[in-house]
Structures are given as structure tokens and as C-alpha cells.
Amino acid sequence: MTAATSKRISYIDIAKFIGIFLIVLGHMLRRGQVLSVLITAGVPLFFFLSGVTYHYTDQKLNFWKKKFMTLVIPYLFAGLVSIIIFTLLGSFAGSRLNVSIRSTDLLPNLGGLLYANSKTQYMKWNNSLWFIPCLFCVLILTDLLETVLKHSAPGHPLPIRILSIIICTALGKYLVLSGIHLPWQMETALNVFLFTECGVIFQQHFLPYMQENSLPRRKASLLMAVPFLLAGIVCCMINGKVSIRTDEYAFYPLFLLSAFTCIPGILLLSIAIRNCRALEFAGQRTLPILMWNKFPILLFQTIVPFTSTVLARVDTPEAFLCAVLPSVLSLLLCLLCGIIQEKLLPLTVGKGRM
Numbered sequence: 001m002t003a004a005t006s007k008r009i010s011y012i013d014i015a016k017f018i019g020i021f022l023i024v025l026g027h028m029l030r031r032g033q034v035l036s037v038l039i040t041a042g043v044p045l046f047f048f049l050s051g052v053t054y055h056y057t058d059q060k061l062n063f064w065k066k067k068f069m070t071l072v073i074p075y076l077f078a079g080l081v082s083i084i085i086f087t088l089l090g091s092f093a094g095s096r097l098n099v100s101i102r103s104t105d106l107l108p109n110l111g112g113l114l115y116a117n118s119k120t121q122y123m124k125w126n127n128s129l130w131f132i133p134c135l136f137c138v139l140i141l142t143d144l145l146e147t148v149l150k151h152s153a154p155g156h157p158l159p160i161r162i163l164s165i166i167i168c169t170a171l172g173k174y175l176v177l178s179g180i181h182l183p184w185q186m187e188t189a190l191n192v193f194l195f196t197e198c199g200v201i202f203q204q205h206f207l208p209y210m211q212e213n214s215l216p217r218r219k220a221s222l223l224m225a226v227p228f229l230l231a232g233i234v235c236c237m238i239n240g241k242v243s244i245r246t247d248e249y250a251f252y253p254l255f256l257l258s259a260f261t262c263i264p265g266i267l268l269l270s271i272a273i274r275n276c277r278a279l280e281f282a283g284q285r286t287l288p289i290l291m292w293n294k295f296p297i298l299l300f301q302t303i304v305p306f307t308s309t310v311l312a313r314v315d316t317p318e319a320f321l322c323a324v325l326p327s328v329l330s331l332l333l334c335l336l337c338g339i340i341q342e343k344l345l346p347l348t349v350g351k352g353r354m
Contacts, residue, residue, distance in 0.1 A: 012049060014273050026039050029311065045266055056146050074132065116133040133185060138189045164197070172189075188244065218271060225264075239254040285339075287338070
């Protein structure tokens with residue numbers, strides 16, 4: 001994204017909100033086929049949007065300092081708070097949810113925080129945080145590729161992008177099949193790198209033509225969104241269980257088809273909604289939602305009598321309907337926490353300066 005296009009775009013923020021809501025809703029449901037649909041729709045969208053909002057610069061030191069501040073510092077802060085809570089209450093939550101916990105001891109989980117790979121079972125204190133260091137790794141790969149393209153192959157970017165995507169995906173698949181769990185979930189970063197690069201391609205070739213905000217354009221976008229979303233849901237249902245965090249994609253080509261039909265569907269839906277201040281506000285603050293959604297969700301899953309009972313009925317209409325309101329409340333609580341952090345501890349949500 002160039003300096004001229006680096007200002008916030010309404011429908012991109014709304015798409016971020018839709019993505020984070022789908023993820024929170026999936027976390028509330030915990031397991032089942034509906035969870036796979038929500039994760040397939042939400043997580044690749046976020047990596048795609050990270051490419052759409054990527055901003056190339058030759059000032060590498062400032063770029064990586066900013067990424068460290070906006071991603072790594074919040075991750076470490078949320079991880080430390082989560083570990084303290086997990087040390088005190090982890091065994092209780094695990095027993096209520098029938099989840100095996102390797103250890104609630106402080107030192108192993110601090111090691112898990114630094115290694116930052118949720119597959120080691122030492123991120124049970126907040127598995128949702130896997131996304132943040134993984135995104136940092138994806139942005140490293142993206143910036144390295146964009147730097148090479150900028151200085152070594154400015155005239156032939158698309159073939160090199162495609163080749164890079166193929167190499168990264170093949171390497172990621174090899175690491176997963178070999179059972180190798182790299183620091184900061186780098187094997188997952190290799191597998192989702194293609195979504196971020198597709199986002200960069202979208203930014204460069206399509207974003208400039210999607211700024212029109214007329215009512216006919218919004219109506220047309222809504223009509224086009226429906227078949228994309230329906231196709232994505234059908235593909236997800238056929239594909240089976242998916243967990244991007246653990247690199248489980250079922251039939252990988254069908255997973256890609258599912259993701260790449262859901263992404264344009266959500267973008268088109270976001271264009272149709274456009275200029276909704278409340279959704280834009282939430283979409284601009286997805287980081288604190290990622291950081292803290294685990295805790296209100298656990299409250300609804302383990303303590304609140306009605307929701308904890310109904311949510312246990314996997315893949316039923318009542319469980320899905322029951323999950324919607326608690327997901328909204330969880331999202332609002334995380335937003336409130338994020339606003340408080342911005343006021344009192346801005347560094348912990350990637351604001352301010354060290």
C-alpha cells in the first residue's frame with residue numbers, strides 16, 4: 001500500500017470486524033463442522049487483509065520496529081497475563097471442558113510464550129495468541145519478497161510471486177508432515193503466506209478500482225456476495241474438519257477453494273455495508289479482541305449455566321444460536337479492555353512509543 005492509499009478504508013475495517021467476529025464465534029463453539037466453516041472463512045481473510053494493508057518502505061529499521069511494537073509487545077503482554085491466570089485457574093477450566101493440560105507450572109509456560117508454537121501444548125493459557133507471532137513471521141516473508149521484487153525484478157513480479165508462494169507452501173507442507181514445530185509457528189506462516197501475497201496483489205491491481213460508494217454499487221456488491229458466501233460454505237461443509245492453528249486442512253485444494261470464495265464474499269458484503277462507524281471502530285481494534293477473547297469465552301463455556309450446557313451440543317442449531325449473543329458480549333468486553341489499555345498502557349496494544 002502506497003502512502004497515497006495508506007489511509008483507512010471503510011470496507012476493509014468492516015471486513016476485519018466480520019473476520020474477527022467469525023473467529024470469536026468459532027472459539028465459542030470450540031469444535032465441530034460449524035467451527036471449521038467459521039475458521040476457514042475468518043482466518044485466511046485476516047492474512048489476506050494483512051497483505052491488502054501492507055506498506056512497503058525502504059526504511060527497514062523503522063518498519064520492523066513498528067511491527068515489533070504493534071505485534072510482539074502486545075503478544076508478550078497478553079501472554080504474561082494469560083499465564084498468570086492459567087497458573088491459578090487452568091486446572092479448573094481444563095476439568096470443566098474435558099481438555100488435557102500438560103502443565104500449569106510457570107516456567108514451562110513461559111518457555112511456551114517465547115517459543116510461541118501452540119502445537120507444543122504449552123500455549124494452553126491462550127491458544128488464540130498463536131496468530132500474532134505467526135502474522136509477524138508472515139510479514140517477514142512478505143517484506144523480504146517485496147524487497148527482492150523492488151530491487152532485483154521490478155519488471156516481472158507476478159511469476160516470482162507465484163514461484164515464491166509455491167516454494168513456501170511446499171516447505172510448509174513438508175514441515176507439517178514431518179511433525180516439525182518451529183518457533184513462532186513459522187511452518188504455519190509458510191502455509192498461509194499465499195493469502196497475504198494474494199492480498200498484496202489485490203492491493204496493487206484491484207483496490208484502486210473499488211473506492212466507489214454509490215448505492216447501486218453497494219446493492220450489486222450485496223447480490224454478488226451471496227453466491228460467493230454460499231459456495232464457500234458448501235465447500236467448507238464438503239471439506240470437513242479444518243484447523244489452521246494446527247495445520248489441518250482436510251483436502252487442501254478444497255480448503256483453498258473454500259477460503260478463496262469466502263474472502264471475496266466477505267469483501268463484497270463489507271462494501272455493501274460500508275460506512276458503519278460501529279463496525280469500523282471494532283475492525284480497527286481487532287488486536288485486543290485477539291488478545292483477550294479467550295477469557296470471556298471460557299466464562300460462558302464453563303461458568304454460566306445455560307450457555308455452558310447448550311454450547312456442549314456440538315453442531316446443533318441451538319448451540320449456534322446460543323453462541324451468537326455471548327460472542328457479541330465477549331467482543332464488546334475485549335473492546336472495552338482495549339480502550340482501557342489505550343488510555344493506561346498504550347504500548348500493550350501497539351500504541352505510543354517506548
